[in-house]
Amino acid sequence: MTMRDGEKPAVHGSLFVVSAPSGGGKRTVLRKVLDRDGKAEYGVSATTRPPRPGEVEGQDYFFLSQDEFQRRIKAGEFVEWADVHGNLYGTLRSELKRVTASGRDVFLELDVQGMRNLRNAGIDAVSIFIMPPSLDALEARLRGRGTNDERDIAVRMRNAEAELDARKEFDYVVINDDVDTAVADVEAIVRARRLESARQP
Amino acid sequence: MTMRDGEKPAVHGSLFVVSAPSGGGKRTVLRKVLDRDGKAEYGVSATTRPPRPGEVEGQDYFFLSQDEFQRRIKAGEFVEWADVHGNLYGTLRSELKRVTASGRDVFLELDVQGMRNLRNAGIDAVSIFIMPPSLDALEARLRGRGTNDERDIAVRMRNAEAELDARKEFDYVVINDDVDTAVADVEAIVRARRLESARQP
Numbered sequence: 001m002t003m004r005d006g007e008k009p010a011v012h013g014s015l016f017v018v019s020a021p022s023g024g025g026k027r028t029v030l031r032k033v034l035d036r037d038g039k040a041e042y043g044v045s046a047t048t049r050p051p052r053p054g055e056v057e058g059q060d061y062f063f064l065s066q067d068e069f070q071r072r073i074k075a076g077e078f079v080e081w082a083d084v085h086g087n088l089y090g091t092l093r094s095e096l097k098r099v100t101a102s103g104r105d106v107f108l109e110l111d112v113q114g115m116r117n118l119r120n121a122g123i124d125a126v127s128i129f130i131m132p133p134s135l136d137a138l139e140a141r142l143r144g145r146g147t148n149d150e151r152d153i154a155v156r157m158r159n160a161e162a163e164l165d166a167r168k169e170f171d172y173v174v175i176n177d178d179v180d181t182a183v184a185d186v187e188a189i190v191r192a193r194r195l196e197s198a199r200q201p
Numbered sequence: 202m203t204m205r206d207g208e209k210p211a212v213h214g215s216l217f218v219v220s221a222p223s224g225g226g227k228r229t230v231l232r233k234v235l236d237r238d239g240k241a242e243y244g245v246s247a248t249t250r251p252p253r254p255g256e257v258e259g260q261d262y263f264f265l266s267q268d269e270f271q272r273r274i275k276a277g278e279f280v281e282w283a284d285v286h287g288n289l290y291g292t293l294r295s296e297l298k299r300v301t302a303s304g305r306d307v308f309l310e311l312d313v314q315g316m317r318n319l320r321n322a323g324i325d326a327v328s329i330f331i332m333p334p335s336l337d338a339l340e341a342r343l344r345g346r347g348t349n350d351e352r353d354i355a356v357r358m359r360n361a362e363a364e365l366d367a368r369k370e371f372d373y374v375v376i377n378d379d380v381d382t383a384v385a386d387v388e389a390i391v392r393a394r395r396l397e398s399a400r401q402p
Binding site: 129167168169170171172173174184185187188189191192193195196197198200 | 330368369370371372373374375385386388389390392393394396397398399401
């Protein structure tokens with residue numbers, strides 16, 4: 001028996017990885033979850049792409065040169081990284097440790113391959129796949145944005161079909177039919193994780 | 202890709218096992234959870250103790266004779282059973298199947314040994330330990346009931362200490378400091394379980 005009144009938990013925070021097909025509404029859901037949750041934050045990614053106006057180093061991204069990014073890949077400092085149209089993006093082990101060591105939870109938005117890389121690296125993470133209610137709804141949502149041409153929509157729909165097939169590889173699947181329901185779903189997953197016996201003093 | 206609009210899940214319900222030291226407030230928490238949850242119910246236990254006035258066969262308990270209970274033990278029909286002061290209590294495999302096959306979730310209140318028996322029988326269950334905020338609070342709650350004498354309280358406190366040590370064997374630990382918070386905790390665990398990718402179509 002070690003239970004004492006007022007004892008503080010000495011438990012590290014958790015890592016949550018969230019994936020969704022483009023147009024799945026992932027960003028809206030996560031922003032709402034993190035706005036309301038005082039114990040979780042986004043993990044900051046590193047990238048070789050140049051900062052856009054207003055972007056802050058260490059807040060929006062860690063901006064690294066190609067050489068520096070490559071050096072850190074070789075040093076094993078990334079838990080996952082990817083080349084997106086010639087720019088490198090990745091997650092530094094040190095960033096995950098910084099957040100979780102403080103007892104806070106960290107959220108990463110990764111694509112399916114990013115989640116696989118993380119899993120293959122043996123990183124303990126809770127993975128959540130956010131799914132559009134149907135492919136028809138996804139297509140409607142992509143068109144609703146008004147920013148995609150027909151060819152782009154066709155490519156995104158093909159990618160989405162492939163990604164949807166991967167949903168069984170995730171721990172949880174949240175269907176984003178109604179945003180508030182999807183937010184409550186993610187919140188329940190986070191709350192349950194914090195109640196795991198292994199994560200309590 | 203098998204996602205179709207309006208497709209119905211063909212997934213079985215889950216089994217939730219809830220344990221708590223006597224005075225932990227388990228019953229109050231579970232009653233609130235089940236009152237609000239349209240997809241879960243209590244599993245009905247079998248017992249050899251005679252029905253009390255008003256108790257209904259198949260609703261409060263399955264009332265079995267000693268011979269019938271023993272016969273079913275030998276036939277392997279119980280997933281767990283226990284002798285409590287000469288009366289036998291147990292959970293029939295058929296009862297769990299009846300509920301979960303309908304897609305509904307079933308809740309069992311078991312003591313720590315009952316949870317272990319279930320686990321050892323290879324039954325897939327989500328186990329939740331409901332903990333009083335502290336031993337002091339537990340003792341105050343036992344006294345507050347006004348129904349226990351000093352010796353009874355001392356016995357219950359000793360049992361509680363032993364049971365609290367077992368909390369790490371459970372999947373989840375919910376601290377029942379505030380009833381509404383504990384209810385929301387259990388609801389989050391249930392909601393998260395239903396969102397597991399393996400439990401979705």
